[in-house]
Amino acid sequence: MPVPKLRLHRYAWPVVFGLFSGIATAGPFELEPLPYDSSALEPYIDQQTMEIHHGRHHRAYVANLNAQVENYPELRDMSLEEIMPMISRFNMAVRDNAGGHYNHKLFWDVMAPAGHGGEPSAELLAAIERDFGSLQAMQALVNRAAATRFGSGWAWLIVTAEGKLAVTSTPNQDNPLMDIVPDQGVPILGIDVWEHAYYLAYQNRRGAYLDFWWNVVNWDSVSRRYAEAMNP
Amino acid sequence: MPFELPALPWKRDALVPHMSSETIDYHYGKHHQTYIDTLNRLVADRPESEMSLEELIHTASGGVFNNAAQVWNHTFFWHSLSPEGGGTPRGALAEALDRDLGGIDGFRRQFGEAAKGQFGSGWAWLVKKNGGQLAITTTGNADCPLRDGDTPLLTLDVWEHAYYVDYRNARPKYIEAFLDHLVNWSFAEANLG
Ligand SMILES: [Fe+2]
Numbered sequence: 336m337p338v339p340k341l342r343l344h345r346y347a348w349p350v351v352f353g354l355f356s357g358i359a360t361a362g363p364f365e366l367e368p369l370p371y372d373s374s375a376l377e378p379y380i381d382q383q384t385m386e387i388h389h390g391r392h393h394r395a396y397v398a399n400l401n402a403q404v405e406n407y408p409e410l411r412d413m414s415l416e417e418i419m420p421m422i423s424r425f426n427m428a429v430r431d432n433a434g435g436h437y438n439h440k441l442f443w444d445v446m447a448p449a450g451h452g453g454e455p456s457a458e459l460l461a462a463i464e465r466d467f468g469s470l471q472a473m474q475a476l477v478n479r480a481a482a483t484r485f486g487s488g489w490a491w492l493i494v495t496a497e498g499k500l501a502v503t504s505t506p507n508q509d510n511p512l513m514d515i516v517p518d519q520g521v522p523i524l525g526i527d528v529w530e531h532a533y534y535l536a537y538q539n540r541r542g543a544y545l546d547f548w549w550n551v552v553n554w555d556s557v558s559r560r561y562a563e564a565m566n567p
Numbered sequence: 568m569p570f571e572l573p574a575l576p577w578k579r580d581a582l583v584p585h586m587s588s589e590t591i592d593y594h595y596g597k598h599h600q601t602y603i604d605t606l607n608r609l610v611a612d613r614p615e616s617e618m619s620l621e622e623l624i625h626t627a628s629g630g631v632f633n634n635a636a637q638v639w640n641h642t643f644f645w646h647s648l649s650p651e652g653g654g655t656p657r658g659a660l661a662e663a664l665d666r667d668l669g670g671i672d673g674f675r676r677q678f679g680e681a682a683k684g685q686f687g688s689g690w691a692w693l694v695k696k697n698g699g700q701l702a703i704t705t706t707g708n709a710d711c712p713l714r715d716g717d718t719p720l721l722t723l724d725v726w727e728h729a730y731y732v733d734y735r736n737a738r739p740k741y742i743e744a745f746l747d748h749l750v751n752w753s754f755a756e757a758n759l760g
């Protein structure tokens with residue numbers, strides 16, 4: 336598998352600084368640096384939003400998840416992917432924060448600087464056309480799911496147990512891997528529609544954020560996730 | 568008669584520095600207005616257009632409930648804020664807080680924790696229960712204590728749009744500014760009845 340181009344970007348000093356300040360994240364779960372500069376998604380997602388979203392919101396999910404390890408020592412030896420399908424065994428704090436950690440890791444990974452996100456693989460594009468008619472039709476469905484998610488949550492493109500693509504949405508930090516979610520599957524693309532994801536640049540205009548978001552989609556990452564979901 | 572955006576009980580810059588006029592411009596001028604517009608669109612030419620917000624909150628579901636409740640919640644929220652806010656309640660409300668919530672200090676601690684702990688979008692409330700006792704509750708998204716038969720006395724909006732312009736992710740600072748400088752005890756006293 337080729338290393339995505341965007342991993343070659345250097346991290347901005349504010350991001351590096353952020354990693355060594357603020358809430359300690361001692362514990363099994365760690366906040367990884369963004370895979371690109373915090374300004375790399377401009378003008379579609381502004382640097383301040385990226386720094387706060389990653390350095391404060393995502394960091395808090397990681398810290399709050401680590402704080403639950405004393406209640407659930409088994410978390411120490413579990414990956415996020417192992418936790419999700421049995422999330423119903425844990426309390427709300429694990430559900431909210433393990434979900435928040437997983438979802439944001441995926442979110443950073445399925446974005447790339449505009450012009451560096453590649454194209455959908457031939458296999459992914461064929462599946463999209465088979466299940467939605469066209470790439471544009473799929474994007475419109477995702478945007479509709481994202482726009483109509485009332486309150487905080489996510490819109491997803493998932494691979495179902497039958498190997499089909501589907502568009503879903505979940506509230507708060509739930510995700511399609513969780514056993515408590517009605518529409519389950521493996522997410523290969525997710526869009527954060529908590530207001531913190533877009534408020535500084537777009538305020539109440541969630542629809543504008545969604546339209547612009549596709550300029551920073553990382554098709555290389557989404558295509559890799561599709562291939563992995565089809566051949567686990 | 569379509570639903571209309573009610574006037575604010577103070578000027579848009581009256582809550583500065585605790586809540587900026589930019590926040591009010593978006594929160595009142597865009598969010599609250601959009602709930603009104605969406606509600607009017609959803610109930611147009613339907614029997615619901617003749618109902619009050621309170622009736623819709625008790626009977627509607629889905630988008631009509633969400634938008635009707637958000638219209639009501641936001642109007643109630645603006646009145647829960649005052650440029651002369653903060654301080655302590657008086658009279659019967661002070662006595663009820665002493666009796667049920669450990670006084671003003673108990674109220675501040677429990678209300679603060681509830682507002683901070685409401686995960687995602689929602690509201691924190693001081694309510695009077697059916698039996699007359701005071702309680703602190705939270706609701707998710709548009710939900711409103713009227714549905715449970717409680718009498719709201721005060722509310723704080725903890726959707727991120729309520730504080731993101733002024734406080735970013737620091738919801739606890741926003742809650743503290745509300746409790747120290749904005750909470751409208753006269754409004755709560757009037758609602759206690
Ligand atoms: Fe987020």
Ligand SMILES: [Fe+2]
Nearest residue numbers: 598724726729
């Ligand atoms: Fe609001």
